[in-house]
Amino acid sequence: MSRIRAQLTAGSVVTTLKNTVDHVVTEYGVASLRGRSIAQRARELIAIAAPEHRDELRHEAKRFELLP
Secondary structure, eight states: OOSOOSSOOTTOOOOSOGGGOOEEEETTEEEEOTTOOHHHHHHHHHHTSOHHHHHHHHHHHHHTTSOO
16 A cells, blocks of 8 residues: 555544645655645655556546646
8 A cells, every 4th residue: 555645544633734845755756845736746746656556546636636
């Protein structure tokens, strides 16, 4: 299961605002998020997710209207 998700699990707690996260690093790369739109942020995060999860993440992002 990928740790990058289109939506948080019910009951999850977030202590960092999305606007304060500049970079996310995985073994597949670095996503630069500062100043990006929601759609751009989604694309950046999908690009650094494990390859076997990218199609599902893209589908979920479209379902939640994060991507056109």
